[in-house]
Amino acid sequence: MSDQxxxxxxxxxxxxxxxxxxxxxxxxxxxxxxxxSLKVGEGExxxxxGESGCGKSxxxxxxxxxxxxxxxxVKFNGRELIGLKGNDLRAMRREIQVIFQDPYGSLNPRxxxxxxxxxxxxxxxxxxxxQWRDRVVELLETVxxxxxHIDRFPHEFSGGQxxxxxxxxxxxxxxxxxxxxxxxxALDVSVQSQVLNLMMSLxxxxxxxxxxxxxxxxxxxxxxxxxxxxxxxxxxxTSATKALFDGPLHPYTKSLLSAVPKTGxxxxxxxxxxxxxxxxPIRPPTGCSFHPRCPFRGERCSSEEPELRQVMPGxxxxxxxxxxxxxxxxxxxxxxxxxAK
Ligand SMILES: Nc1ncnc2c1ncn2[C@@H]1O[C@H](COP(=O)(O)OP(=O)(O)OP(=O)(O)O)[C@@H](O)[C@H]1O
Numbered sequence: 001m002s003d004q005x006x007x008x009x010x011x012x013x014x015x016x017x018x019x020x021x022x023x024x025x026x027x028x029x030x031x032x033x034x035x036x037s038l039k040v041g042e043g044e045x046x047x048x049x050g051e052s053g054c055g056k057s058x059x060x061x062x063x064x065x066x067x068x069x070x071x072x073x074v075k076f077n078g079r080e081l082i083g084l085k086g087n088d089l090r091a092m093r094r095e096i097q098v099i100f101q102d103p104y105g106s107l108n109p110r111x112x113x114x115x116x117x118x119x120x121x122x123x124x125x126x127x128x129x130x131q132w133r134d135r136v137v138e139l140l141e142t143v144x145x146x147x148x149h150i151d152r153f154p155h156e157f158s159g160g161q162x163x164x165x166x167x168x169x170x171x172x173x174x175x176x177x178x179x180x181x182x183x184x185x186a187l188d189v190s191v192q193s194q195v196l197n198l199m200m201s202l203x204x205x206x207x208x209x210x211x212x213x214x215x216x217x218x219x220x221x222x223x224x225x226x227x228x229x230x231x232x233x234x235x236x237x238t239s240a241t242k243a244l245f246d247g248p249l250h251p252y253t254k255s256l257l258s259a260v261p262k263t264g265x266x267x268x269x270x271x272x273x274x275x276x277x278x279x280x281p282i283r284p285p286t287g288c289s290f291h292p293r294c295p296f297r298g299e300r301c302s303s304e305e306p307e308l309r310q311v312m313p314g315x316x317x318x319x320x321x322x323x324x325x326x327x328x329x330x331x332x333x334x335x336x337x338x339x340a341k
Contacts, residue, residue, distance in 0.1 A: 047224030
């Protein structure tokens with residue numbers, strides 16, 4: 001990975017509402033994403049996990065410029081994307097592509113696969129028209145489909161094949177980053193692994209980076225180099241994948257991992273079962289947004305919002321009392337050990 005990250009997000013915030021409606025009344029502000037910062041290196045996969053409604057998709061849409069953020073910065077290859085218009089925005093769209101959960105909903109049912117896959121060539125004026133068919137056949141083969149599929153319509157394919165078509169469409173412009181929003185959640189488990197393996201092999205052959213959004217920890221663990229855990233619009237922990245799964249530091253991460261059954265001799269001896277539900281994004285709790293559900297909350301938690309801070313190389317946690325008692329060799333931050341309630 002080079003020093004400059006491919007994607008650098010700083011303080012990204014997205015609020016909905018807050019508009020003045022009829023009779024001069026303002027609609028409530030819904031804080032979907034709050035002050036999120038993250039980096040993705042070239043050829044790297046950052047997995048993003050969290051409960052439904054925590055803001056993962058909104059963050060993905062703001063990064064890929066499908067939604068305008070309320071505040072913050074999104075730099076791609078060092079260049080600010082927020083505020084880009086016209087040709088500049090179009091050029092950026094070639095570099096960052098999106099894959100959605102529902103491949104059927106995102107593929108035009110009235111168009112053939114050939115027409116769906118060559119659309120980007122037309123819009124971006126790529127390749128002479130006479131070459132489009134050959135290019136589409138190449139793309140189909142790249143994602144494990146057949147040249148004969150070119151004249152078929154999306155409804156003639158299985159869910160896994162449709163997701164392969166979505167992946168092929170994302171590849172048409174040779175992007176460097178793909179924001180994949182729950183790309184395998186609608187698929188059977190056996191098909192999930194085929195699509196994940198395809199994405200991983202394309203990553204190697206095309207040097208792709210992924211921002212991989214999923215609520216499924218097994219899937220994220222399989223594909224990610226690093227993981228960001230989101231809670232209530234914020235990233236509460238980021239870490240290399242293995243370190244996160246071996247020893248979660250944020251109580252929320254621990255509770256998420258506790259919900260995944262362990263097999264064989266590895267048992268969940270110290271399970272942390274999460275109580276309650278996500279708070280209302282219209283009426284956020286004071287202090288740490290996780291404190292109403294946190295069994296480890298201490299005095300500061302209801303009044304002071306914790307910063308996302310580095311607690312060891314490569315690990316960032318937003319918690320006043322991260323669960324360091326599980327860890328060894330953390331002399332740099334002893335003041336947090338044992339302070340938890
Ligand atoms: N266009 C919108 N207008 C208003 N509120 C929205 C809009 N899009 C998302 N939200 C709200 O923002 C919050 C975050 O939603 P988002 O879809 O980003 O979460 P998520 O973690 O991706 O959840 P899921 O996995 O269920 O899609 C939710 O409270 C949602 O209701």
